[in-house]
Amino acid sequence: MSFSISFFFFFLVLVYLILQIAYTFWLKRINILDVMTIASGFILRVYVGAVAINSHINSWLLLCIISFALFLAIGKRRSEKTILESHLESKPREVLSHYPDNLLNIYTAMFATTTWLSYALFTFQQTIYIERGQVLTFMSFLPKTFINQKLLMFTIPLVIYGVMRYLQLIYDRNQGESPEKVLLADKPLLSTVFLWGLFTIAILYFI
DSSP states (O other): HHHHHHHHHHHHHHHHHHHHHHHHTTTTGGGTHHHHHHHHHHHHHHHHHHHHTTTTOHHHHHHHHHHHHHHHHHHEEEEEHHHHSSSTTTTOOGGGGGOOOOHHHHHHHHHHHHHHHHHHHHTTTOOOOOSSSSSSSSGGGOOOGGGGHHHHGGHHHHHHHHHHHHHHHHHOOOOTTTTHHHHHHOOHHHHHHHHHHHHHHHHTTTO
């Protein structure tokens, strides 16, 4: 099915499959590489989608995706370690012993910061798609300081809130083990993602 879309789509799907097999039987036992492998899976999914629609990925957006993927992967490790340690009868996996709490805190803070910062830089450098306003006609009379390239910066607070909310869920509720469940179950985080998508579409295509 993937080959019917394009050869490159099929190739990335094959790489993803091989990566998951390698992780299951080998890479999940090697510290640091296990986290990087999980993050690589998230990144490959983005590239598969980009190839499917034949779209270019901005370099700053790519850095944001990489940082966010590592952020999610570290969150999974932290939650997994906390949950296993809370059950005395459960024996934590050996790889988790190489992730002391202070190291996980450093990793989490590092990738949380690079996630929102690289996204902010992406919005600063975003290409201008529409020079004249379509809904608000006065946009065409505004100086370049206020055109839609700058308006995309208004989504930065939403991204910062989303990162902070996810950090709270990791540290306060130990829910980082399944990012997809967190996104679909936490109403504040889900609302933030919805508003971000709404604002982004409005700024890029209507204002």
